[in-house]
Structure formats: structure tokens, C-alpha cells
Amino acid sequence: MEKKISHTLKRGKDHKIVMPVLGLGVWGTPKDKTEKIVTTAINYGYKHIDTAQIYGNEREVGKATKGMEEIFITTKLWENNFGYEKAIKTCEESLSKLNRIDLFLMHSPHGIDNRKETWEAMQYLLKNKYVNAIGVSNFGVHHIKEIFSWADIGPCINQIELSPFLQRQELVNFCIDNKITTTAYSPLTHGIRIEDKRLIEIGKVYKKSSAQILIKWSxxxxxxxxPKSTNKERIKENIEIFDFTIEQEHMKILDALEEGFVTCWDPTVDP
Ligand SMILES: NC(=O)c1ccc[n+]([C@@H]2O[C@H](COP(=O)([O-])OP(=O)(O)OC[C@H]3O[C@@H](n4cnc5c(N)ncnc54)[C@H](OP(=O)(O)O)[C@@H]3O)[C@@H](O)[C@H]2O)c1
Structure with a gap:
């Protein structure tokens, strides 16, 4: 399953690309196991891998996906690499490890002094075809508005933590209104709410696990x-979500789980 995502351009037509809706996250996946885990996921049908400079496993993702044009690769520019020259230089390093970057994200809005020049570098990387798409991660409404105030090209993606327990409705609506697609990271609440009885009950209705309910909700x-997993069975389980639909009555129960539960960091609220 794929989705069309688009960069809003100040001039000309929007630049559209196609992105697989389900990806394997590899944050915390040990370097020495990453190649095998990514290969396992690809064999189960995953067509999208989400890594980052800071995860330390880009090279291993690159080994597992070498020559596989059909696999969509996302990576992220780490905060220490912000700034015009450094962003371009470290993107080149990521490219040498990954062979190809489909989507390049600013990992966070941290860097109040050099956000503008960093985004200018991101635009350069897109215009010069180093990467096929550019976006942001952990950006709040005020950060995105700031980009729009000076950018030629808007972000196509905002990757943020999202689950029924953390729905960020205002930020998500802002993204929708501005044609920015949201990627839900830590969709399984980092494993913390996976045993929630309400998820298990809904899962029983569809003969699905609570992880599958969380992924499908998103x-x-x-x-x-x-979603991230290092376990073969769970990697398989997490992609077996295209054969059912959660009915409205159960979506409503899931929507009511909102509790502003952040499992990770939350730079969306930072200056
Ligand atoms: N942009 C950012 O700042 C940012 C921040 C956080 C995450 N991310 C991205 O989002 C990805 C996913 O987020 P995440 O790693 O924080 O957490 P997650 O996907 O919400 O949860 C992963 C945890 O759930 C467990 N799990 C996976 N599948 C399961 C299943 N079917 N049943 C029960 N438990 C299961 C995993 O254990 P096992 O491995 O043992 O299966 C692991 O402990 C990351 O890998 C990364 O790519 C991005």
C-alpha cells in the first residue's frame, strides 16, 4: 500500500512522490543485527525502512537494501549536523552508506540559530537530486510556519510521535491543512501500552493483536x-494489517484513549 505525498512549492506544480504506508523502524536495532532484521522484513513484504544518522545503522540498512530500488529509505539529519555545509557533507556520508535516500528529514527543530540555513541545505539536496524528498521530524506548528515564511519548498512529511494515547490533533490538522503527511513514530507506544485491556478487547473482535490494532488505527x-521490532514473528505480525478494517464504533473507543502520553522526547513544544 502506497500513499502520494507532496512538497508544496512556492512556484510551479507541487512535487509529488509515492511512499509505502508501512515501514520498519530501526531505532535501537543493534548494528550487528540490522542487516539480517531488515532482510527478514523485506522478505515479509516491507517496502520502507526508517533509519537516522544518530541510529548508527545506516551502513547495515544500506547493505540489506543494496540494488533494491523498490525499497523506500528514510533517514534523518541529526541536530549536530545542522548548518548549511555540514548538512550537505553528512548527507553525502549517509548516501555513501545507504546508496540511496528517498526521504531526508531534519530530525528535530532544535537549532534555533541555524534552522533556516539547514532547511536551505535540505532544499539544495532535493533540487540537486541527492535525495528524492525532504521533510521534518518533531516539528510543531510554529516551526512549520517558520519554514513556510522563508522556504521555496515546504516539507512533505512531519514525522512525529502518534498513537491513540497521543493524538496531537491541532498539529495533525495543521499538517493536513498544509498538505503535509504525518508519519507516526513509536506507534506501539514503544511497547509500553501494548498490554492495555481495551486494545486487547478490540483485537479479539478482529482476531488481531493489540500491536496490529495500534498500527491499523494509525x-x-x-x-x-x-513500527519497530527486532523479532521475526513480531516483524511478520506487524505487517499483517492489510486484511481488516477497524469499524467506526471501535475507532471511537480508540480515539477516546487520548492522554497526551509521550513515550519519547517532545521537541514539538520547544522554541
Ligand atoms: N523521529 C524521531 O524522533 C523518532 C523517535 C522515536 C522513534 N522513531 C522511529 O519510529 C520507530 C518506531 O518507534 P519505537 O522504536 O520508539 O517504538 P514502537 O515501534 O512504538 O515499539 C517498539 C517496541 O514494541 C515492541 N514490539 C514490536 N512489535 C510488537 C508486537 N507485535 N507485539 C508486542 N510488542 C512489539 C518492540 O520489541 P521487539 O523489538 O522485541 O519486538 C519494541 O520494544 C523507530 O524505530 C524509529 O525508526 C523516530
Whole structure:
């Protein structure tokens, strides 16, 4: 399953690309196991891998996906690499490890002094075809408005933590209104709410696990979703979500789980 995502351009037609809606996240996946885990995921049908400079496993993702044009690769520019020259230089380093970058994200809005020049570098990387798409991660409404105030090219993606327990409705609506697709990271709440009885009960109705209910909820909300697992069975389980639909009555129960539960960091609220 794929989704069309688009960069809004100040001049000309929007630049559209196609992105698989389900990806494997590899944050915390040990370097020495990454190649095997990514290969396992690809064999189960995953067509999208989400890594980052800071995860330290880009080279291993690159080894597992070498020559596979059909696999969509996302990576992220780490905060220490912000700034015009450094962003371009470290993107080149990521490219040498990954062979190809489909989507390049600013990992966070941290860097109040050099956000503008960093985004200018991101635009340069897109215009010069180093990468096929550019976006942001952990950006709040005020950060995106700032980009729009000086950018030629808007971000096509905002990758943020999202789950029924953390729905960020205002930010998500802002993204929708501005044609920015949201990617839901930590969609399984980093494993913390996976045993929630309400998820298990809904899972029973569809003969699905609570992880599968969480992933499907995110997809039905229109997000790209990137669950992480290092376990063969769970990697398989997490992609077996295209054969059912959560009915409205159960979506409503899931929507009511909102509790502003952040499992990770939350730069969306930073200056
Ligand atoms: N942009 C950012 O700042 C940012 C921040 C956080 C995450 N991310 C991205 O989002 C990806 C996913 O987020 P995440 O790693 O924080 O957490 P997650 O996907 O919400 O949850 C992963 C945890 O759930 C477990 N798990 C996976 N599948 C399961 C299943 N079917 N049943 C029960 N448990 C299951 C995993 O254990 P096992 O491995 O043992 O299966 C792991 O402990 C990351 O890998 C990364 O790519 C991005």
C-alpha cells in the first residue's frame, strides 16, 4: 500500500512522490543485527525502512537494501549536523552508506540559530537530486510556519510521535491543512501500552493483536506508520494489517484513549 505525498512549492506544480504506508523502524536495532532484521522484513513484504544518522545503522540498512530500488529509505539529519555545509557533507556520508535516500528529514527543530540555513541545505539536496524528498521530524506548528515564511519548498512529511494515547490533533490538522503527511513514530507506544485491556478487547473482535490494532488505527487516521521490532514473528505480525478494517464504533473507543502520553522526547513544544 502506497500513499502520494507532496512538497508544496512556492512556484510551479507541487512535487509529488509515492511512499509505502508501512515501514520498519530501526531505532535501537543493534548494528550487528540490522542487516539480517531488515532482510527478514523485506522478505515479509516491507517496502520502507526508517533509519537516522544518530541510529548508527545506516551502513547495515544500506547493505540489506543494496540494488533494491523498490525499497523506500528514510533517514534523518541529526541536530549536530545542522548548518548549511555540514548538512550537505553528512548527507553525502549517509548516501555513501545507504546508496540511496528517498526521504531526508531534519530530525528535530532544535537549532534555533541555524534552522533556516539547514532547511536551505535540505532544499539544495532535493533540487540537486541527492535525495528524492525532504521533510521534518518533531516539528510543531510554529516551526512549520517558520519554514513556510522563508522556504521555496515546504516539507512533505512531519514525522512525529502518534498513537491513540497521543493524538496531537491541532498539529495533525495543521499538517493536513498544509498538505503535509504525518508519519507516526513509536506507534506501539514503544511497547509500553501494548498490554492495555481495551486494545486487547478490540483485537479479539478482529482476531488481531493489540500491536496490529495500534498500527491499523494509525493507518486509518491517514498516517504513514513505522513500527519497530527486532523479532521475526513480531516483524511478520506487524505487517499483517492489510486484511481488516477497524469499524467506526471501535475507532471511537480508540480515539477516546487520548492522554497526551509521550513515550519519547517532545521537541514539538520547544522554541
Ligand atoms: N523521529 C524521531 O524522533 C523518532 C523517535 C522515536 C522513534 N522513531 C522511529 O519510529 C520507530 C518506531 O518507534 P519505537 O522504536 O520508539 O517504538 P514502537 O515501534 O512504538 O515499539 C517498539 C517496541 O514494541 C515492541 N514490539 C514490536 N512489535 C510488537 C508486537 N507485535 N507485539 C508486542 N510488542 C512489539 C518492540 O520489541 P521487539 O523489538 O522485541 O519486538 C519494541 O520494544 C523507530 O524505530 C524509529 O525508526 C523516530
Amino acid at each position: 493507518l486509518q487516521k491517514g498516517n504513514i506508520v513505522i
